[in-house]
Amino acid sequence: MPSIPQGIRAFLDQARQDVQSVLERDPAARSATEVAMLYPGVHAVWAHRVSNHLWNAGAYLPARAISQAARAITGIEIHPGATLGPRVFIDHGAGVVIGETAVVGADVTIYHGVTLGGTSLNPGKRHPTVGDRVTIGAGAKILGNIEVGSDSRIGANAVLVRSVDPDSVVVGVPGQVVARGGVHTARPRFDAQDRNAPDPVGSAVQELLTRVQRLETEVNGEAAPEGIYRPVDGVWESTDFSI
Structure with a gap:
């Protein structure tokens, strides 16, 4: 052969x-x-x-x-x-x-x-x-x-x-x-589209809204309703985003 x-x-x-x-x-x-x-x-x-x-x-x-x-x-x-x-x-x-x-x-x-x-x-x-x-x-x-x-x-x-x-x-x-960084195995990882991946844009928005809340506290003497601008498990549930 x-x-x-x-x-x-x-x-x-x-x-x-x-x-x-x-x-x-x-x-x-x-x-x-x-x-x-x-x-x-x-x-x-x-x-x-x-x-x-x-x-x-x-x-x-x-x-x-x-x-x-x-x-x-x-x-x-x-x-x-x-x-x-x-x-x-x-x-x-x-x-x-x-x-x-x-x-x-x-x-x-x-x-x-x-x-x-x-x-x-x-x-x-x-x-x-x-x-x-x-x-x-x-x-x-x-x-x-x-x-x-x-x-x-x-x-x-x-x-x-x-x-x-x-x-x-x-x-x-x-x-x-x-x-x-992190621990690896011999097998490749395939979770690049994991819904729990960090969200830098969402984090930046949350930080801005937190600062607005602090300013409202200083100006009005009372805090805005807690949690109205915050995501739950990474999801923005509230429909009230007015400032």
Whole structure:
């Protein structure tokens, strides 16, 4: 029986790792066959490995042709010049854009609507570098030649334009680091869209309303009704926000 060429063997080994990583991360995945046949994020990564090989070999036109065909089929655009590490999982995937000089580490999870984009016309490095085991929530934008440290989590719809250290939690527009540090296991974490994530905007609003309440106390000699401006478990329940 003829041996399998080394390049094809490496591709198949990576493909098996990709499928296994999806089974571990996506509770909706029922079988390896389902993942291999029906997951557009997996197909986009596989197509990118082929186009990236051609790009690095100087076959730019065929590389772009493959990447554009993959975009048409999967809705995911990965420039053939981008570098993806092993076991990158693009979940759902619609609207994901990864630019030419982007570098994505191992075991990264990317949800739909994410952009790893550039902010300049500089032909050099102009896209983000994402470390290992990073989770990027739906709709997040990471822009420019910045670095996202390993084990970080980027919240849904965050817009990150500056580098962040490893093990950071980033939310908001522009992206703010609201937590850093913690205990990790070998398994990646996938709670970037956790409803209990810190809310820096809500905290700022609450602080402003607290100051208004203090001013009312000083001016009127009596405090405003306690709790009228405060959220309950992070949810603004009251309909009376008049001052």
